[in-house]
Amino acid sequence: MNFKKILKIFSGAFAGLLIMAINSANAFTACQVTDVGGVDDKSFNQTAWKGVQDAVAKHGVESKLLESKAETDYEPHLNSMVSAGCDIIVAVGFMMGEATKNAAEAYPDTKFTIIDFAYAETLANVKGQVSATDQAAFLAGYLSAGVSKTGMVGTFGGINIPPVTAFMDGFAWGVKHYNKVKGTNVQVLGWDPDARDGLFTNNFDSLDDGRAFAQNLYDEGADIVLPVAGPVGLGSASLAAELGSDKLKIIGVDADMTMTDPTRKEVYLTSILKHMDVTTLSVIEEVKSGNFSGGVIVGTLENNGVGLAPYHSLANVVSSELAAEVEELRKGIISGSIVMNK
Amino acid sequence: MNTLNKNEIENTKSKRSKIIGLSLIFFGFVIYLFFGLGIEGQATFRLSRPTDPFALPNLILPAHSFIGLSALLIAFFGGRIIMKAPKNFTIFVALSFFLAIAAFLVWATAGKSFSLTGMLQATVVRAVPIALAAMAGIMCERVAVINIGIEGMLLAGAFAGALFGSIFGNLIGLVLAILVGGGFGFILAALVVTFRVDQIIAGVAINIFVLGITSFLTSHLLKSNPELNDAPIFKSIDIPFFSEIPVLGSVFFKHNIFVYFSIFIVIVSTYYLFKTAYGLRARAVGEHPKAAETLGISVIRTRFNHVIIGGMIAGFGGAWFTLGSVGRFDEGMTGGRGFIGLAAMIFGRWHPIGALFAALVFGFADSLQQKLAILRTPIPSEFLAMAPYLVTIIVVAGIVGNAKPPQAIGKAYVKEN
Numbered sequence: 001m002n003f004k005k006i007l008k009i010f011s012g013a014f015a016g017l018l019i020m021a022i023n024s025a026n027a028f029t030a031c032q033v034t035d036v037g038g039v040d041d042k043s044f045n046q047t048a049w050k051g052v053q054d055a056v057a058k059h060g061v062e063s064k065l066l067e068s069k070a071e072t073d074y075e076p077h078l079n080s081m082v083s084a085g086c087d088i089i090v091a092v093g094f095m096m097g098e099a100t101k102n103a104a105e106a107y108p109d110t111k112f113t114i115i116d117f118a119y120a121e122t123l124a125n126v127k128g129q130v131s132a133t134d135q136a137a138f139l140a141g142y143l144s145a146g147v148s149k150t151g152m153v154g155t156f157g158g159i160n161i162p163p164v165t166a167f168m169d170g171f172a173w174g175v176k177h178y179n180k181v182k183g184t185n186v187q188v189l190g191w192d193p194d195a196r197d198g199l200f201t202n203n204f205d206s207l208d209d210g211r212a213f214a215q216n217l218y219d220e221g222a223d224i225v226l227p228v229a230g231p232v233g234l235g236s237a238s239l240a241a242e243l244g245s246d247k248l249k250i251i252g253v254d255a256d257m258t259m260t261d262p263t264r265k266e267v268y269l270t271s272i273l274k275h276m277d278v279t280t281l282s283v284i285e286e287v288k289s290g291n292f293s294g295g296v297i298v299g300t301l302e303n304n305g306v307g308l309a310p311y312h313s314l315a316n317v318v319s320s321e322l323a324a325e326v327e328e329l330r331k332g333i334i335s336g337s338i339v340m341n342k
Numbered sequence: 343m344n345t346l347n348k349n350e351i352e353n354t355k356s357k358r359s360k361i362i363g364l365s366l367i368f369f370g371f372v373i374y375l376f377f378g379l380g381i382e383g384q385a386t387f388r389l390s391r392p393t394d395p396f397a398l399p400n401l402i403l404p405a406h407s408f409i410g411l412s413a414l415l416i417a418f419f420g421g422r423i424i425m426k427a428p429k430n431f432t433i434f435v436a437l438s439f440f441l442a443i444a445a446f447l448v449w450a451t452a453g454k455s456f457s458l459t460g461m462l463q464a465t466v467v468r469a470v471p472i473a474l475a476a477m478a479g480i481m482c483e484r485v486a487v488i489n490i491g492i493e494g495m496l497l498a499g500a501f502a503g504a505l506f507g508s509i510f511g512n513l514i515g516l517v518l519a520i521l522v523g524g525g526f527g528f529i530l531a532a533l534v535v536t537f538r539v540d541q542i543i544a545g546v547a548i549n550i551f552v553l554g555i556t557s558f559l560t561s562h563l564l565k566s567n568p569e570l571n572d573a574p575i576f577k578s579i580d581i582p583f584f585s586e587i588p589v590l591g592s593v594f595f596k597h598n599i600f601v602y603f604s605i606f607i608v609i610v611s612t613y614y615l616f617k618t619a620y621g622l623r624a625r626a627v628g629e630h631p632k633a634a635e636t637l638g639i640s641v642i643r644t645r646f647n648h649v650i651i652g653g654m655i656a657g658f659g660g661a662w663f664t665l666g667s668v669g670r671f672d673e674g675m676t677g678g679r680g681f682i683g684l685a686a687m688i689f690g691r692w693h694p695i696g697a698l699f700a701a702l703v704f705g706f707a708d709s710l711q712q713k714l715a716i717l718r719t720p721i722p723s724e725f726l727a728m729a730p731y732l733v734t735i736i737v738v739a740g741i742v743g744n745a746k747p748p749q750a751i752g753k754a755y756v757k758e759n
Contacts, residue, residue: 040565206677219460
């Protein structure tokens with residue numbers, strides 16, 4: 001046994017002790033890396049962060065946050081969270097899919113969870129959180145078709161990616177279902193679920209685009225608009241507030257916009273809810289109790305992972321029959337008696 | 343020798359008109375081939391909204407014959423240019439472009455309908471921040487200071503507008519946004535005029551600094567105090583009588599003060615730069631500062647003044663994003679409009695009216711792509727979204743070509759004692 005070998009063993013043991021010391025000194029830490037929308041986007045970044053904060057309040061864990069300013073921030077932010085010794089890293093958004101996969105493969109001992117992404121092959125240390133938003137959007141589409149006076153409703157998205165278009169799909173199918181049931185011809189502008197193309201701002205941060213796109217849909221006759229572009233939708237809401245909710249109504253996405261954007265609450269007909277705070281919290285709890293496994297957790301109407309917000313200030317334009325029909329529809333989707341894409 | 347040169351010039355001229363004429367004929371042929379063949383139905387353009395005081399009948403164009411006619415006319419223009427070799431054929435080229443766009447629109451709309459008035463109104467609205475950014479650029483570059491920092495100044499104006507507008511109301515918010523813009527103009531002037539920092543680097547530094555500081559303040563101030571990020575918006579003001587004119591009334595006279603002020607700024611700065619002694623002096627500083635200095639014009643002071651005014655215009659343009667559009671600030675919400683404004687400035691050959699038209703071209707491309715996405719043309723939406731940028735590139739690279747910036751641009755001035 002030469003000197004070098006002894007040194008190696010000692011230094012190895014020392015490093016091990018050091019890591020153990022750090023680990024035991026650190027409390028359980030849940031960390032979040034946001035998408036470019038920022039943590040106050042009144043949308044999915046904020047909802048996921050609420051899940052982390054719920055864990056802080058409920059289990060006394062610690063939390064860390066890094067906000068991405070550009071797509072190039074994803075990997076460095078994830079890496080710095082890894083080196084900060086996080087127990088679970090919450091990556092927000094479909095756009096971070098690639099970066100999270102890379103980080104998870106590079107650091108197999110760190111646990112990740114990613115919002116809005118399900119990997120084709122299961123990674124043992126990543127839990128994807130996806131939502132069957134089309135189910136809730138289907139209800140919103142049916143509701144809008146019933147409320148619209150012009151017989152036209154509109155939607156636009158941020159980028160043509162599955163978590164965005166799931167909303168638009170469900171919305172368009174819901175309108176189609178209404179037409180089938182009622183024999184009407186309500187039209188959807190801005191998305192064609194068969195051609196898989198439509199109206200997109202191609203960004204998630206230019207609020208002015210939200211206003212311009214909603215104006216455009218309004219000019220074409222739509223009196224209800226569903227913006228699926230994070231904070232960009234707030235621009236649409238400000239147009240609706242200026243025009244008046246009798247002329248243009250907005251459907252919120254991800255969070256109940258009546259609560260998150262209270263100054264313009266009168267323009268929101270309803271919101272398509274994604275309860276990622278619920279799924280995020282349950283993933284954190286899984287890690288904490290040691291039951292974490294890689295894979296996917298899906299939020300549905302059934303497990304309350306997605307849903308429709310109350311009608312709040314515009315409840316008066318939703319007739320009681322229509323509200324009852326939407327409730328029936330919800331049960332129908334849960335039981336499987338209603339197939340959405342038909 | 344002299345006559346030979348003349349002949350050579352004549353030859354190249356007729357050669358050029360032949361090339362342009364032939365390409366127009368080819369262009370007309372291509373338009374008919376791609377858009378005209380096998381198309382049926384009518385294109386319906388709605389001219390009035392249901393809410394307008396006078397409902398205009400819709401403009402209905404039979405697709406096939408309209409496209410055929412446009413293609414024929416373009417080819418005819420081409421033939422005319424070859425035959426007559428006129429001195430100035432820009433008008434024919436411009437008309438051909440207009441016809442080509444009209445033919446394209448009719449092709450996209452065949453069998454459907456859309457609101458033409460709405461599209462034109464959106465064109466004006468979307469052009470506003472770009473035109474203002476371009477005006478800011480012109481003010482600086484006419485005195486030979488390159489302002490790459492316009493994007494940052496817009497962002498600073500937007501932030502100041504949202505913050506101060508929420509506290510003091512939109513009018514004071516607007517004034518403070520203009521002052522903040524002017525402040526950044528002063529910083530830029532101090533850096534590049536006094537300390538002779540490289541102008542590009544100084545501008546980039548301003549962009550990065552503003553992006554950082556506004557993001558920081560957003561996450562540390564606005565996030566925890568949402569009432570500080572809820573500014574009242576300037577409502578649109580209908581100009582009496584003019585706003586009642588069908589189509590034109592909606593397009594030009596039903597806007598908020600930002601649109602009217604932009605047009606005002608364009609007119610005033612045109613008059614100032616080209617009709618007043620002060621404007622002449624400013625341009626002299628931009629073209630030949632040493633000569634200007636020998637005539638008793640203070641180059642340093644002139645540059646300072648104009649860069650500060652440019653910053654104030656950019657601050658005003660930035661306030662449009664928050665006080666004129668959505669009433670709240672979000673990080674990076676100006677979305678590169680400052681850079682597009684710089685392109686508009688070059689396209690407009692450093693002339694306010696030219697820049698305004700350039701901004702309108704961009705605004706048109708932008709609202710056109712939205713309409714096309716709603717109409718569901720076979721062109722993918724990602725490609726359509728490129729249209730405004732594509733137009734900018736084509737215009738800057740192709741049409742502007744040899745536009746000349748002020749002679750002394752980018753050069754620091756050292757006063758000789």
